[in-house]
Amino acid sequence: MRAVNLNRLLVLEQSVLTADGAGGFARTWAPVGSLWAEVLPGVGRDAGGEEITLATIPYRISVRGAEQGSPRRPLPEQRLREGSRVFKIVAVTERDPQGHYLVCFAREEEPA
Numbered sequence: 001m002r003a004v005n006l007n008r009l010l011v012l013e014q015s016v017l018t019a020d021g022a023g024g025f026a027r028t029w030a031p032v033g034s035l036w037a038e039v040l041p042g043v044g045r046d047a048g049g050e051e052i053t054l055a056t057i058p059y060r061i062s063v064r065g066a067e068q069g070s071p072r073r074p075l076p077e078q079r080l081r082e083g084s085r086v087f088k089i090v091a092v093t094e095r096d097p098q099g100h101y102l103v104c105f106a107r108e109e110e111p112a
């Protein structure tokens with residue numbers, strides 16, 4: 001297994017529902033913390049809709065390990081942000097048997 005190069009600082013964000021004042025809710029994102037990460041892109045694909053085409057690119061984002069239940073451990077449905085780029089986390093697992101690193105399987109979607 002090759003060494004992990006944690007060379008990008010990403011912000012871990014959690015979804016928050018807030019009342020919109022009209023009986024509904026609005027989704028906002030609140031920062032949970034910052035994580036040094038290695039971001040490796042996968043193979044992209046187009047997902048077509050009726051009026052828009054989305055380019056979907058999967059990513060493998062490696063971060064330092066954290067125990068289950070720790071606030072430093074990313075979770076599915078959270079996201080990682082780097083400036084204007086946003087990576088939605090789909091799944092998280094240990095990268096090595098000792099749990100020194102985690103891999104976040106994520107995707108970045110942008111209008112094509």
